Amino acid sequence: MADLKFRVKAQSENPTKTVVKARGFEIIIDEPANLGGTNEGANPVEYMLAAFCGCINVMGHIIAKELDFELRSIDISMSGNLNPARLFGSSMEDRAGYKNIEVFIEPDCDASPEVLSKWLEAIENRCPVSDNLSNSTPISLKLKALQLA
Amino acid sequence: MADLKFRVKAQSENPTKTVVKARGFEIIIDEPANLGGTNEGANPVEYMLAAFCGCINVMGHIIAKELDFELRSIDISMSGNLNPARLFGSSMEDRAGYKNIEVFIEPDCDASPEVLSKWLEAIENRCPVSDNLSNSTPISLKLKALQLA
Numbered sequence: 250m251a252d253l254k255f256r257v258k259a260q261s262e263n264p265t266k267t268v269v270k271a272r273g274f275e276i277i278i279d280e281p282a283n284l285g286g287t288n289e290g291a292n293p294v295e296y297m298l299a300a301f302c303g304c305i306n307v308m309g310h311i312i313a314k315e316l317d318f319e320l321r322s323i324d325i326s327m328s329g330n331l332n333p334a335r336l337f338g339s340s341m342e343d344r345a346g347y348k349n350i351e352v353f354i355e356p357d358c359d360a361s362p363e364v365l366s367k368w369l370e371a372i373e374n375r376c377p378v379s380d381n382l383s384n385s386t387p388i389s390l391k392l393k394a395l396q397l398a
Numbered sequence: 399m400a401d402l403k404f405r406v407k408a409q410s411e412n413p414t415k416t417v418v419k420a421r422g423f424e425i426i427i428d429e430p431a432n433l434g435g436t437n438e439g440a441n442p443v444e445y446m447l448a449a450f451c452g453c454i455n456v457m458g459h460i461i462a463k464e465l466d467f468e469l470r471s472i473d474i475s476m477s478g479n480l481n482p483a484r485l486f487g488s489s490m491e492d493r494a495g496y497k498n499i500e501v502f503i504e505p506d507c508d509a510s511p512e513v514l515s516k517w518l519e520a521i522e523n524r525c526p527v528s529d530n531l532s533n534s535t536p537i538s539l540k541l542k543a544l545q546l547a
Contacts, residue, residue, distance in 0.1 A: 250488060252497070255443050256477035259451035264459035264469075269448040271440035272430070278452030281421070286456075291420035293452035293527050294404050299418040300445035302408035303427030307435075307442065308485065310413035315487060320413075324542075328405035335524050336457065338464060339399060346529030348401070348536075355542035365541055373539050375484050378442050380495030382530055383537045387497075390522050392514055393473075393504035 263287060284333075294347065297382075298327045304378035305354060312371045318360040326353045350382060412436060433482075443496065446531075447476045453527035454503060461520045462505075465513055470506040499531060 257276075259269040265286035269276040278293055280286025291299065302325045313320035329347035334340040354372075356365065373379055406425075408418040414435035418425040427442055429435025440448065451474045462469035478496035483489040503521075505514065522528055 250481055250483040250486070252479040252481045254477055254479050255441075255447065255496075256475065257440075257444055257447045257451060259448070259455070259472075259474040259476070261455040261458075261472040265456050267452040267455040269451050271444040271448060274440040274444075276440060276445070276448045278448065278455075280456060291406075291423040291425060292404075293449045293456065295406055295420040295423075296425070296445055296449035296452060297527055297530060298404065298406045299408070299420060299425045299427065300442045300449060302406060302418050303416040303445060304442035306408070306410040306416040306427075307414050307429060309410070311486065323408075323410040325408040326405065327408070328403055330401040330403050331526055332399055332401050334399040336526060337399070337460065338524065344529050344533070345524050346526040346533070346535065347404075350535060350537045352537065352539045353542045354539065369539060369541055373537070375487065375494050377480055377485060377495040378446055379537060379539075380493050381446060382535050384493070384495070385534055386495065386499060386531050388499045388501065388522070388528060388532045390501045390503065390518060390528075392518055393502045 266290070294329070294331065298329060298350070301350070301352070301376075301378045301382065302327055304376045305352070305372055308372045308376045309354070309356065309368070312368050312375070313358065313360075315371075316360070316364055316368055318358055318364060321357040323357070324355040327351065415439070443478070443480065447478060447499070450499070450501070450527045450531065451476055453525045454501070454521055457521045457525045458503070458505065458517070461517050461524070462507065462509075464520075465509070465517055467507055467509040467513060472506070473504040475502045476500065
């Protein structure tokens with residue numbers, strides 16, 4: 250299969266609010282008041298968890314089909330801890346992002362625990378968001394202004 | 399500083415559409431028709447890029463303040479390539495997620511190229527989403543159903 254390219258474009262509306270366009274969709278990202286924001290949307294690290302939930306749903310259904318059981322629905326709760334000290338520049342001791350991400354998945358189905366255990370393993374192994382969070386990905390961050398200079 | 403905990407809850411509405419709650423916010427995730435979805439929202443890997451854009455905006459403003467220049471706004475374009483073969487189960491050769499993420503940032507400001515180069519480096523080093531994408535993060539994926547069994 251050929252690679253797929255996904256892209257987004259974003260504009261800052263204020264120091265914490267970002268309006269992102271992905272195809273025809275508009276995504277509003279902000280920070281809550283206690284993190285200095287205008288609270289008009291979920292924040293970046295919440296969106297990262299949301300993306301992972303969406304991916305688990307898609308993968309869960311693809312793999313249930315492969316394992317030949319009916320998956321009626323999935324409920325997911327997800328959380329992560331991060332220390333904001335590095336972000337705010339007060340200490341560089343901890344990493345910037347989530348130290349860990351904890352996920353509880355509740356599938357509505359009649360599959361056996363053995364089948365569900367295979368199902369879960371395949372989700373973890375084949376989910377794009379899980380891969381990008383649990384493994385390292387090269388990022389190229391460039392300034393457009395400098396390129397034009 | 400103490401760790402902050404972020405959490406979301408999600409429900410599948412169909413095999414590709416997921417409704418995520420983050421505090422008071424609802425996030426709709428889906429897949430486009432050509433990936434088997436009902437196209438009611440951006441898809442998980444687009445949300446992952448959106449999260450990164452939102453984080454760059456927040457960090458860009460925090461660090462501009464530290465470096466003492468006025469940042470009027472930021473435009474960001476971001477893209478990533480992934481091969482869907484592993485996701486769909488047709489080949490396990492490639493990784494599941496983005497192989498790389500390319501970001502172009504266009505800050506509207508009067509800072510010198512030297513200051514902007516420091517600015518960019520600090521964003522990359524201190525942005526939580528950048529950290530979670532470019533470095534490895536432990537993920538614990540558990541079944542709620544199995545725990546109750």
